[in-house]
Amino acid sequence: MNLPPLVQSFVLHFGEMGRSWGINRTVGQIYALLYVSPVPLNADQIVEALGVSRSNVSMGLRELQAWNLVLLRHIPDDRRDHFTTPDDVWQILRVLAEERKKREVDPTLSVLRELLMQKPGTAEEKHAQARMAEMHGLIEQLTTWYDDVKRLETERLAALLALGAKVTKLMEVKDRVVSLARPRRAKETA
């Protein structure tokens, strides 16, 4: 591996991190390299930079494409494919969230749904099913929220983030306003 030290540390870290992250070392390194590179790179340049085999790079790039984490760039007068990462980090975040959901959450959700359809035989199964229902409910809430939020433009999303827990303040205010606006009845909170 022949890279400026700063870049090298970054690349190596991503390689290791990839592990706890569902992608392999090489894939992590390729991504990191493309992420910090000022220009799109072709496969051979990646081979050169990382010191891994050509085929390994090829497979890595395929995987990153499957994750929608790299883009193909055509350089004029060069037949070879060149690769970059999307450069807006928010965009990257969205892609990442979407892909992980697809891989880690959706399959579980569908298994749960299926199991919840079945008739429990024993009391034990009944209990198990109740627990599964709890899990299913939570995951469904989370994904609904996510589907909702992911549609926001970046600017609004950022604003929301910045607000953080203070949103609850906003909610309190709203509740108060609402209950002022119409005569108080029993405990009702919109």
Add this chain to the structure above:
Amino acid sequence: MNLPPLVQSFVLHFGEMGRSWGINRTVGQIYALLYVSPVPLNADQIVEALGVSRSNVSMGLRELQAWNLVLLRHIPDDRRDHFTTPDDVWQILRVLAEERKKREVDPTLSVLRELLMQKPGTAEEKHAQARMAEMHGLIEQLTTWYDDVKRLETERLAALLALGAKVTKLMEVKDRVVSLARPRRAKETA
């Protein structure tokens, strides 16, 4: 493996899922089993239920404890340790988020911070550092938000979730109210 079919499917699914999830098959299975079990189980019962070796179960339980995903339960007049999962799914969610952050995000954040302190030599390094700064900024925003939100009680958190993207509506309302309340100057949005 000798389990009611419903439970078995669930357990097997978690075993497979564990893969894309940073834990190994056995650990996933143990967790799933404890999650749906109506009573705390001891190690031998787990061995029996899953058909894996005693030592494998022992290691699995250790790992789950490291993740704070299982609880030790003492059953009167029984020397053996019994295990369950926390039963509030929201609680589980919190633990999970916390642990994953600790493992997947914090190390990256600290590497980034370190690399950002260094003086870039070449122009290439300078660009790389700028990219790292972007990434660092985003991650920091996200973790700040997370730290903020994780402190909310479950009820509020759920309310927030339910609101979903509608929060932005709330924000718009607020902006309008604020700008009504005081005389309009230049473009200022609190």
Add this chain to the structure above:
DNA sequence: TCAAAGTTTCAGAAATTCCTGAAACCGCAG
């Protein structure tokens, strides 16, 4: 149509991770 440049596939070698059985360990009751 062919050759050259580039890319992908794939079988098996290398590396890593997971799992097991045996042995060591621990705490306690007798």
Add this chain to the structure above:
DNA sequence: CTGCGGTTTCAGGAATTTCTGAAACTTTGA
């Protein structure tokens, strides 16, 4: 102290994943 019920550790074999080099395939320009 000793034996027992119980738990943990660990070396090495099994299984899985990752990586490589060679061969096959594709595209393009002449």
